[in-house]
Amino acid sequence: MTTYPMSDDERALVAQIERFATEVLAPKAAQIDEESLFATVHRDAMAELGLFGLNLPEEHDGIGLSGPALYAAVEAIAGACGSTASMLTAHFLATDSLLLGADADLQARILPGAAAGTSLGAFALTEPQAGSNPADMRTTAKREGDGYRIKGSKCFISNAGAADFMVVYAKTDPDAGARGVSAFIVEPKKIDGVAIAPHEKTMGLKGGHVFGISFDCWVPEENCLGDEGTGFRTAMKVLDNGRIEVAAQATGIAEAALNAAISYAKERQVSGHPIADFQGLQWMLADSATELAAARALAMQAATLRGTGVRYSSESAFAKLYASEAAWRIADRALQIHGGYGYTRDFPLERYLRDLRIFRIYEGSSEIQRTIIARGLLA
Numbered sequence: 001m002t003t004y005p006m007s008d009d010e011r012a013l014v015a016q017i018e019r020f021a022t023e024v025l026a027p028k029a030a031q032i033d034e035e036s037l038f039a040t041v042h043r044d045a046m047a048e049l050g051l052f053g054l055n056l057p058e059e060h061d062g063i064g065l066s067g068p069a070l071y072a073a074v075e076a077i078a079g080a081c082g083s084t085a086s087m088l089t090a091h092f093l094a095t096d097s098l099l100l101g102a103d104a105d106l107q108a109r110i111l112p113g114a115a116a117g118t119s120l121g122a123f124a125l126t127e128p129q130a131g132s133n134p135a136d137m138r139t140t141a142k143r144e145g146d147g148y149r150i151k152g153s154k155c156f157i158s159n160a161g162a163a164d165f166m167v168v169y170a171k172t173d174p175d176a177g178a179r180g181v182s183a184f185i186v187e188p189k190k191i192d193g194v195a196i197a198p199h200e201k202t203m204g205l206k207g208g209h210v211f212g213i214s215f216d217c218w219v220p221e222e223n224c225l226g227d228e229g230t231g232f233r234t235a236m237k238v239l240d241n242g243r244i245e246v247a248a249q250a251t252g253i254a255e256a257a258l259n260a261a262i263s264y265a266k267e268r269q270v271s272g273h274p275i276a277d278f279q280g281l282q283w284m285l286a287d288s289a290t291e292l293a294a295a296r297a298l299a300m301q302a303a304t305l306r307g308t309g310v311r312y313s314s315e316s317a318f319a320k321l322y323a324s325e326a327a328w329r330i331a332d333r334a335l336q337i338h339g340g341y342g343y344t345r346d347f348p349l350e351r352y353l354r355d356l357r358i359f360r361i362y363e364g365s366s367e368i369q370r371t372i373i374a375r376g377l378l379a
């Protein structure tokens, strides 16, 4: 285990998660990818370990890991199965929305089931016409009786097909830009008016299913997270957390790729020598190890600020931007070291690359991370 700062109890739990990842998740990862099996196949076993509540405090029946320990846990899961990590971290986006934006009653109603893994969450922000710019969303929530009618559509929403609850972001004041956005709990299995399309066929993370959703549904007013108009800020704070988890997924997969390259370089013989003897290859491994260490150092900077009340949008953007781009280079070098074998499905390298590609796009593209960083510099 990498030496991240954490308590002895956290270290023991992360070691247990690493064993689970190696023994349960890793052996099924290729099948999940090959057959596009929804990673919820692991849901019961993950729930038993408490994984769905890793980010939630004990008062909500969660485990309440610190930022660094949560990072280590997500990294271990992603290193074994990227799809499973993506399914889990999408659930964290939903529960973080409640933690950061909802009142105590709504938290008490939804979070214990979410922590137990009996209730799966989805985070419904992105729309066909509003991806990088969510303030421009078209979904509306209009007052109707003692509640709201939500109308509109969302796309690329992880977990939606199995979700027990969704946090849906919608405009309560369409003329107020970001300040007109509010967030709502929608429980699609309990109400009419939520239509979920078949999951998208994606390049990677094939078990981390994403869906389009159409809404024409009514929810009671107590399903609104906090006050009307606070939804955009909640979503942005959630994404500050989520981007650290994307960095964790990236470094988890990058480490798996680097380890595969090291093993292969020691075994593969050319002209009577293991290819690890050649300096050109050693330098590739050295560059990858350096970039992995740098990505983790940036991520730890953000992870240690998580939950402190300090805003860390720039640190979180540094972490996601660097880790997602470095992980791509690390996995690409690892595939190159494997030569033609790396390009086949007999080895996991091509899956690692396919799984990594989305990290430069979702939860804010690399370009959006640069925008956030630049705004911080120029403010």
Ligand SMILES: CC(C)(COP(=O)(O)OP(=O)(O)OC[C@H]1O[C@@H](n2cnc3c(N)ncnc32)[C@H](O)[C@@H]1OP(=O)(O)O)[C@@H](O)C(=O)NCCC(=O)NCCSC(=O)CCS(=O)O
Residues within 6 Å of the ligand: 090, 123, 125, 126, 131, 132, 133, 134, 135, 156, 157, 158, 159, 178, 179, 232, 233, 236, 237, 239, 240, 311, 313, 361, 362, 363, 364, 365, 368, 371, 372
């Ligand atoms: C690039 C953006 C950050 C820019 O957003 P805007 O320019 O539209 O908004 P701002 O004017 O910056 O802010 C409006 C308002 O919000 C407050 N704010 C902004 N950021 C934060 C924050 N991090 N913490 C707290 N508050 C924040 C800001 O102070 C303003 O407040 P006042 O109105 O002045 O009071 C944004 O557009 C952006 O992040 N874009 C990327 C969107 C994105 O990442 N989408 C990903 C969706 S989820 C996904 O991809 C996967 C989902 S899954 O797997 O299912």
